[in-house]
Amino acid sequence: MNSIFDTHISQHLAALQSLTAIKPAIEDAGQRIADCLLRGNKVMLCGNGGSAADAQHIAAELVGRFLTERKGLPAMALTTDTSILTAVANDYGYTEIFSRQVQAHARPGDVLIGISTSGNSANVLTAMDAAKFLGCITIGLLGREGGQLSSLVDHAITVPAPQTAAIQECHILIGHLWCAMVDAALATKA
Numbered sequence: 695m696n697s698i699f700d701t702h703i704s705q706h707l708a709a710l711q712s713l714t715a716i717k718p719a720i721e722d723a724g725q726r727i728a729d730c731l732l733r734g735n736k737v738m739l740c741g742n743g744g745s746a747a748d749a750q751h752i753a754a755e756l757v758g759r760f761l762t763e764r765k766g767l768p769a770m771a772l773t774t775d776t777s778i779l780t781a782v783a784n785d786y787g788y789t790e791i792f793s794r795q796v797q798a799h800a801r802p803g804d805v806l807i808g809i810s811t812s813g814n815s816a817n818v819l820t821a822m823d824a825a826k827f828l829g830c831i832t833i834g835l836l837g838r839e840g841g842q843l844s845s846l847v848d849h850a851i852t853v854p855a856p857q858t859a860a861i862q863e864c865h866i867l868i869g870h871l872w873c874a875m876v877d878a879a880l881a882t883k884a
């Protein structure tokens with residue numbers, strides 16, 4: 695019988711290997727994010743649970759720094775302000791917690807990254823609808839078969855692994871890869 699260690703590592707490695715098949719989609723989305731920031735637009739991110747943590751992690755790399763010294767970049771996780779989250783959930787419903795913030799902050803040309811391992815979280819779907827209506831570029835960091843988000847977003851990055859944890863581990867790897875692409879794009883422009 696495999697140990698928990700062996701099982702987890704082999705699932706992780708299989709998920710990592712599956713990324714080769716979606717390399718063009720990952721790089722294309724990374725270029726859209728870099729272009730967005732280079733032209734002075736901003737990046738918004740949302741997701742639930744572990745994906746909320748990923749949204750915050752990626753926003754922190756962009757506002758702070760990742761690999762190189764550069765100016766702080768406009769990125770915001772829509773998962774952090776408990777007063778907004780509780781007010782909107784209480785008054786309008788949990789489905790609206792991200793879309794309301796998108797309505798408040800989004801401008802044409804901004805990017806919204808929705809992170810969902812199932813691709814079916816209702817609040818992420820609603821946020822994507824709002825972002826598209828306002829002229830934003832929408833990117834889904836998804837898993838399994840991509841769920842409903844895969845046909846809604848402009849750029850679907852679907853990690854085709856069956857385990858939520860393995861998908862999440864690939865999501866943060868892709869987030870870091872995008873941050874490296876942004877750093878490189880800014881360095882080229884400087």
Ligand SMILES: O=C(CO)[C@@H](O)[C@H](O)[C@H](O)[C@H](O)COP(=O)(O)O
Pocket residue numbers: 742743744745809810811812813814815858859862
């Ligand atoms: O981190 C984990 C599981 O690893 C959980 O917190 C997980 O993110 C939550 O169950 C989310 O609600 C799942 O949402 P989603 O990925 O299907 O959009």
Ligand SMILES: [Zn+2]
Pocket residue numbers: 744859862
């Ligand atoms: Zn988790």
